[in-house]
Amino acid sequence: MTQQAEKKAEVRITLPDGSVREVPRGTTVRGVAESIGPGLARAALAGRVDGEMVDLKTPITADARVEIVTDRDDDALPLLRHSAAHVMATAVRALRPEAHIGFGPAIDTGFYYDFEVDRPFSTDELERIEEEMGRVVESDDPFERREVTREEARELFRDDPLKLERLEEFTEGETISVYRNGPFLDLCRGPHLPTTGRLKHFRLLHTAGAYWRGDESRQMLQRIYGTAFFSEKELAKHLERLEEARKRDHRVVGPRLGLFTIDEKVGQGLILWKPKGAVIRQELQEFISGHLTRQGYSQVFTPHIGKLDLYRTSGHYPYYADSQFPPLIESDQMERLADEGTSCSELANRMQEGEVQGYMLKPMNCPHHIRIFDSDAHSYRDLPVRLAEFGTVYRWEQSGELGGMTRVRGFTQDDAHIFCTEEQVADEINGCLELVKIILGTLGMEDYRVRVGLRDPDSTKYVGEPEQWDRAEAACRDAADRLGVPYSAEPGEAAFYGPKIDFVVRDVIGREWQLGTVQVDYTLPERFDLSYTGADNKPHRPVMIHRAPFGSMERFIGVLIEHFGGEFPLWLSPVQIVVLPISDEQAEAAREMAVELKEAGLRVEVDDRNETLNYRIRDAEKARIPYMAVLGGREVEAGTAAVRTRGAGRKQQILARDDFSARLLEKDRTRSVELALGE
RNA sequence: GCUCACGUAGCUCAGCCGGUAGAGCACUUCCUUGGUAAGGAAGAGGUCACGGGUUCGAGUCCCGUCGUGAGCUCCA
Numbered sequence: 001m002t003q004q005a006e007k008k009a010e011v012r013i014t015l016p017d018g019s020v021r022e023v024p025r026g027t028t029v030r031g032v033a034e035s036i037g038p039g040l041a042r043a044a045l046a047g048r049v050d051g052e053m054v055d056l057k058t059p060i061t062a063d064a065r066v067e068i069v070t071d072r073d074d075d076a077l078p079l080l081r082h083s084a085a086h087v088m089a090t091a092v093r094a095l096r097p098e099a100h101i102g103f104g105p106a107i108d109t110g111f112y113y114d115f116e117v118d119r120p121f122s123t124d125e126l127e128r129i130e131e132e133m134g135r136v137v138e139s140d141d142p143f144e145r146r147e148v149t150r151e152e153a154r155e156l157f158r159d160d161p162l163k164l165e166r167l168e169e170f171t172e173g174e175t176i177s178v179y180r181n182g183p184f185l186d187l188c189r190g191p192h193l194p195t196t197g198r199l200k201h202f203r204l205l206h207t208a209g210a211y212w213r214g215d216e217s218r219q220m221l222q223r224i225y226g227t228a229f230f231s232e233k234e235l236a237k238h239l240e241r242l243e244e245a246r247k248r249d250h251r252v253v254g255p256r257l258g259l260f261t262i263d264e265k266v267g268q269g270l271i272l273w274k275p276k277g278a279v280i281r282q283e284l285q286e287f288i289s290g291h292l293t294r295q296g297y298s299q300v301f302t303p304h305i306g307k308l309d310l311y312r313t314s315g316h317y318p319y320y321a322d323s324q325f326p327p328l329i330e331s332d333q334m335e336r337l338a339d340e341g342t343s344c345s346e347l348a349n350r351m352q353e354g355e356v357q358g359y360m361l362k363p364m365n366c367p368h369h370i371r372i373f374d375s376d377a378h379s380y381r382d383l384p385v386r387l388a389e390f391g392t393v394y395r396w397e398q399s400g401e402l403g404g405m406t407r408v409r410g411f412t413q414d415d416a417h418i419f420c421t422e423e424q425v426a427d428e429i430n431g432c433l434e435l436v437k438i439i440l441g442t443l444g445m446e447d448y449r450v451r452v453g454l455r456d457p458d459s460t461k462y463v464g465e466p467e468q469w470d471r472a473e474a475a476c477r478d479a480a481d482r483l484g485v486p487y488s489a490e491p492g493e494a495a496f497y498g499p500k501i502d503f504v505v506r507d508v509i510g511r512e513w514q515l516g517t518v519q520v521d522y523t524l525p526e527r528f529d530l531s532y533t534g535a536d537n538k539p540h541r542p543v544m545i546h547r548a549p550f551g552s553m554e555r556f557i558g559v560l561i562e563h564f565g566g567e568f569p570l571w572l573s574p575v576q577i578v579v580l581p582i583s584d585e586q587a588e589a590a591r592e593m594a595v596e597l598k599e600a601g602l603r604v605e606v607d608d609r610n611e612t613l614n615y616r617i618r619d620a621e622k623a624r625i626p627y628m629a630v631l632g633g634r635e636v637e638a639g640t641a642a643v644r645t646r647g648a649g650r651k652q653q654i655l656a657r658d659d660f661s662a663r664l665l666e667k668d669r670t671r672s673v674e675l676a677l678g679e
Numbered sequence: 680g681c682u683c684a685c686g687u688a689g690c691u692c693a694g695c696c697g698g699u700a701g702a703g704c705a706c707u708u709c710c711u712u713g714g715u716a717a718g719g720a721a722g723a724g725g726u727c728a729c730g731g732g733u734u735c736g737a738g739u740c741c742c743g744u745c746g747u748g749a750g751c752u753c754c755a
Contacts, residue, residue: 102752102755103752103754103755104755105752105753105754105755106753107753108753112750114752120682120683120684121683122683122684123683123684162755163755166754166755167755169754169755170755176755177755178755186755187755188755189754189755205749206683206684206749206750207682207683207684207749207750208682208683208684208749208750208751209681209682209683209749209750209751210682210750210751210752211681211682211751211752212751212752213752213754214751214752214754215751215752216680216681216751220681220682220683220751221682221751222682222683223682223750223751225749225750251747251748255690256690262746262747264728264745264746264747268745268746268747398680398681399680399746400680400681400682400750400751401680402747403747403748580715582712582713582714582715583712583713583714584712585712610711610712611713611717611718612711612712612713612717612718613713613714613715614713614714614715614716614717614718615713615716615717615718616715616716617715617716618715618716618717619716619717620716621716622716628715630714630715632713632714633714634714642714642715644715649715649716650715650716651715652714652715
């Protein structure tokens with residue numbers, strides 16, 4: 001043996017602190033941890049070798065950067081949860097040996113596992129599975145990894161058709177690994193905890209159906225969701241958060257505050273705005289409108305329906321027919337068709353062929369706006385033309401997709417269409433993003449992100465010239481850059497007609513919702529043969545930008561309700577002040593004060609009900625009214641009010657009435673989100 | 680759309696193994712005239728989502744309809 005060969009028996013590992021050690025080739029990650037210290041060895045859950053997560057048992061066979069993953073590591077939680085999914089599957093198999101296993105990954109909030117079973121899991125059964133999981137944890141079986149050939153794997157999973165299906169998708173030469181813990185074997189990439197005993201704090205949450213591979217044409221599996229943490233405290237905190245979230249849920253808060261209702265007699269997914277909700281919507285629209293005017297938009301109004309032919313031209317019909325309300329057919333045509341004995345499927349065909357005329361509830365506002373644009377001749381000097389409308393549109397969402405205000409069948413977009421020249425696109429996109437920034441900023445909403453949808457370089461489905469696309473995509477990226485919020489460029493996510501920018505916010509339950517969007521469109525101007533006269537006195541094709549920065553008033557206000565937890569700033573509060581006379585003696589003065597405030601332009605109510613002050617204060621707090629003006633004998637005498645601010649408890653401020661109204665008006669005007677009135 | 684769960688007074692919920700509905704809050708009336716998150720008393724209010732079925736008898740069991748909720752690949 002030469003010296004060189006001997007050296008090769010050692011590998012150099014670099015630790016995160018930069019120190020380098022030499023260890024025998026084949027030392028496991030656990031061995032490395034042990035060599036550093038017994039405390040670390042005990043805490044070690046997995047390792048990272050050259051950045052890749054591996055099991056503790058993984059031997060190190062070459063020089064590498066090695067890190068020991070403990071529960072303090074960001075990657076440790078998904079590891080724990082993935083193992084928790086296996087533990088759960090182990091328990092389910094113990095109770096239901098016939099269950100076929102699907103997939104069981106860690107997700108952001110925990111983990112799930114899909115099973116193919118002959119009867120769904122009941123809620124009681126979840127408890128039993130949880131108990132059984134306790135036994136699996138107690139047995140403290142090691143998770144053991146093994147790499148197998150495809151043939152071996154086929155044999156191992158011969159009773160698990162779903163796994164066999166996945167198996168067929170491995171490409172030649174791809175590593176196939178399996179993990180065993182006690183009696184349970186799974187096809188799995190890993191890595192895992194060293195043993196099942198490392199899982200301590202977990203909870204199964206709920207069950208749900210889930211299509212195999214998310215494909216609704218495949219069979220439905222039964223999914224069990226759970227979550228796991230490294231400490232009881234974190235688990236408790238998480239469950240508490242879920243509970244808190246439920247309390248902020250706009251579907252609970254909105255109806256309780258009298259903002260909106262959904263009535264099954266009217267229809268699913270159709271929002272009825274009650275007076276208090278209507279105030280919020282009005283205020284918001286007014287606010288947005290002010291900025292639209294400043295940015296050179298012209299507001300228009302268009303009807304809720306349009307001819308089928310219009311949507312044939314735009315391409316909405318029949319292409320999107322599935323997500324639209326069925327067309328309205330003129331009654332004389334209806335009669336004729338009935339006389340001819342036309343069947344439903346024939347009717348559908350003939351409508352698609354354009355032989356039957358009718359109207360459609362508009363699924364989008366653009367065709368109407370395009371017709372407005374096209375009703376005048378345009379010179380390049382007119383451009384950009386920016387047509388804005390709070391336009392109500394109707395879409396046939398699947399019933400299972402509906403929910404609260406965030407997914408509905410009729411909604412009002414803060415829509416606008418910009419018709420501009422190719423050169424103007426970048427500036428216009430910037431303008432759109434500027435608007436979003438101002439408005440979300442005013443509302444104190446910082447927790448949103450931006451997706452920039454770019455074209456898939458390998459696809460040919462896109463319309464428009466590649467150079468146009470390059471410029472438009474660059475404009476979108478630049479605008480997103482300038483916005484200063486997190487954004488992701490997503491190739492392949494562009495619409496076929498142009499790149500787009502989407503705004504995404506999270507609701508209290510952690511679900512992400514797309515709010516608004518800015519989309520560049522090269523195809524509709526083409527389809528509608530739009531043109532403007534250029535400086536060369538020749539016709540040119542304008543570019544269109546669709547933009548609805550808040551998506552819809554329904555969804556946006558739903559998100560707002562959760563953002564504020566129902567505690568709206570003064571300017572959005574349906575009732576801004578309630579005047580509370582202490583006794584009947586001050587009732588007259590209270591009504592006078594209310595008139596003063598109302599004339600000043602504030603929304604005010606008097607609560608002179610025959611109830612104690614305590615009772616009425618409690619009511620006002622629960623109604624989330626920002627200010628309570630208490631009038632007793634002393635205040636009436638002095639021309640003052642004892643002002644109690646929502647959420648501030650017993651702290652009160654004695655203010656001269658005109659001072660009070662002046663301060664509120666200032667807050668209202670500036671759309672302050674702070675309620676505190678200052679000294 | 681599909682899977683599961685749920686649907687009882689305006690709201691939140693109780694109602695066991697089938698024996699013809701209950702509480703708290705809200706509401707109405709009366710007493711009370713109050714000082715910063717529920718003063719007291721009385722009263723009214725329900726074809727138990729809707730439609731069928733089983734049964735001597737259904738809020739309760741079965742089927743269907745409507746509605747609501749959770750979820751429907753953050754790849755083994």
